[in-house]
Amino acid sequence: MPLNTSEKTVGRLSLYRRLLQELSTASVSYVYSHQLATKAGVTAAKLRRDIMAIGYTGSPSKGYDVVKLAESIAHFLEDPEGQPAVIIGVGNLGRAIMSYFGGRRPKLQLVAAFDSDEKKVNRVIHNIRCFSADSLEEYIVQNSIKVAVITVPVTQAQNVADILVRSGVKGIMNFAPIHLRVPSDVFIEDIDLAISLEKVAYFARQNKQKKEA
Amino acid sequence: MPLNTSEKTVGRLSLYRRLLQELSTASVSYVYSHQLATKAGVTAAKLRRDIMAIGYTGSPSKGYDVVKLAESIAHFLEDPEGQPAVIIGVGNLGRAIMSYFGGRRPKLQLVAAFDSDEKKVNRVIHNIRCFSADSLEEYIVQNSIKVAVITVPVTQAQNVADILVRSGVKGIMNFAPIHLRVPSDVFIEDIDLAISLEKVAYFARQNKQKKEA
DNA sequence: TAAACATTGTTAAAATATTCACAGCAGTAT
């Protein structure tokens, strides 16, 4: 399997897996590319190409084995050892995220939160304990954390990113509206909701649809 | 100016504008493409190409006029009449979003929230009043709402989307992890945080960087 | 004044991503 799987393909594989798990729960055993593609909102050809990337092979007559394909994607996406993650900034957004990711996926769990506000320290929110921001570096190093979520105010985001990088974090989901400067081996996923909303507003006026329905 | 500006370009234009406003606040009058590009985390060539899309022209010696370019982008992105928006689902995420977008941009404001939980109705959260979900359709029609944010549970999202579309909404920012079925003239921006986090975790393991640092 | 310089706007090239289209295959029907 190629080392250079694109960001888009990785994202869609994650989506396919979710849909496969739903199918599995609904006791569906096999699914055709066009069926899964429809659920995902992509074309069948694109889906088959994505699946090619992980080297899984379906049957021309029965389609894809729901459970096997889901496992195959999981094997591709997940670290079998698990990847604990932390979140920094227990404000409005941070708490919402914590409620969402609390105990969501065994291999990818939020294990700790950090905040500089002493009033929040030691509180347990949605099963995740909040620690002092002062202990961030130590915690990351000691627990070999590689994945982090930044939900601090924009003025603090680069600061926090610097600490994370220094401590060994290799992937950051960043909600602060700022371009973080990090070494090139650290992956940043920016979630910029202001931009997203402006896009929606713009295309709502254009009455222009996305590529695939 | 071409009718077919890509989604990516529109998103980046929104980003440039934010940076220009920051520069303007800092009393900077002119900026070169490579300076603005660095702030945005993109290449200068890409930025110049994006700006080409809106037909603005800078000066080879002084670069771009900060205020004029910001206005030019605003003129391109925004409806001069303003575009009121609504949010449906005043839960953990909905409230965080409301706090973020409350009175953010004059031309693009969250003017109302809707929830099916009667306990939330009539509460005012971050200056936005919460109405009963029963009044959603009427409100949208009467106020000619074209932009909406969906933060209801996944089981309710398609339901809500159907109501929105029926009432005339043309752009939806959707946080529910489901592919919404809507007519092709309705623009959907899916924000799928579970997928985003899985991407981060995957690339954190690969130690692979994004295209531009 | 003219040469040197750094920047823009834009065309052309390259890189990515998507879609097409079909060979090959496993069932099923005849």
Add this chain to the structure above:
DNA sequence: ATACTGCTGTGAATATTTTAACAATGTTTA
């Protein structure tokens, strides 16, 4: 058996996006 069906996997074609490259241009300097 043999023909038929509808699927997958994939090479080739197409579309989109990014990057490179440079002529044109205004500014500064000598």
